[in-house]
Every structure is written in structure tokens, then in C-alpha cells.
Amino acid sequence: MASDKPITAQQAAELLIVSPRVIYRLIDSGELAGRKVGNKYRTTEAACIAYLSAPHETKKANAGDHKGEDLCQSPSEAEFGTVISLRRQERELGALLVRGTKNKLRSSTTS
Known part of the structure; x- marks a missing residue:
């Protein structure tokens, strides 16, 4: 069973088989539950499992904003x-x- 214990971005990256940078972007965009504490990102195993099991919409390359920039x-x-x-x-x-x-x-x- 997934734990609600906080894990680092590196641990989340290993769990999701992505780079820590992807975890940073997912947390910043709100797609993955977590937050930045000081200068470190934290999430939970449960949030990673929920992210994997949730249906996601694909986004077009030219849609939306990136960190507030047009x-x-x-x-x-x-x-x-x-x-x-x-x-x-x-x-x-x-x-x-x-x-x-x-x-x-x-x-x-x-x-």
C-alpha cells in the first residue's frame, strides 16, 4: 500500500521512472500533488500512484502558458x-x- 510519508523528488522520480526535473515540473503545474519546501520538492508515494492511475488529457504543443510566459x-x-x-x-x-x-x-x- 502506498504511504503518505513525504518523499523527495529523486525518490518520486525513481518511482515514476522519470528524471527529477520532470517531477519538479509536474508539482509546479499541479499535475502531481506535492509542494516545494524551502528549496526542495516533496510529494508522497500515494500522490505518485494517484498520478499514474488518473486519466490525463494530452496537450497540444502550442497550447497554454509555460511558467506565465506567452x-x-x-x-x-x-x-x-x-x-x-x-x-x-x-x-x-x-x-x-x-x-x-x-x-x-x-x-x-x-x-
Whole structure:
């Protein structure tokens, strides 16, 4: 029988056969019952078993928010359907703009 004794994210990760980072995300999103105590994440075996037995809806890649950031399609070489934060898109577009500007400067100085 599953215990209500608190377990660490590492122990939960071993139980669910995932990385501790996945446990952090599941707890932060509310999909897995648990909480952050200080700078450590804690959950229970019972919560892990409940998570496994509960039906979950699949989410589209471009749906919803990620940690409060608005999401959008990546302009880089990413596969179709890849979603990134607006902050990352701004950096990628900025890099493309700088690269395009440098190419124009070179072409004008050589003629």
C-alpha cells in the first residue's frame, strides 16, 4: 500500500521512472500533488500512484502558458509545432536581424 510519508523528488522520480526535473515540473503545474519546501520538492508515494492511475488529457504543443510566459512559434530551424517563449523568440529574431544587417554592411563596403 502506498504511504503518505513525504518523499523527495529523486525518490518520486525513481518511482515514476522519470528524471527529477520532470517531477519538479509536474508539482509546479499541479499535475502531481506535492509542494516545494524551502528549496526542495516533496510529494508522497500515494500522490505518485494517484498520478499514474488518473486519466490525463494530452496537450497540444502550442497550447497554454509555460511558467506565465506567452508562447509562440519558433522562427529558427525548429520542427513544426515547436513552441517557445516570446523572450526566446525575441532573441532569435534579434540574432537574425543582426546577421542580416552585417551581411548588408559587408556587401555595401565591398562595392
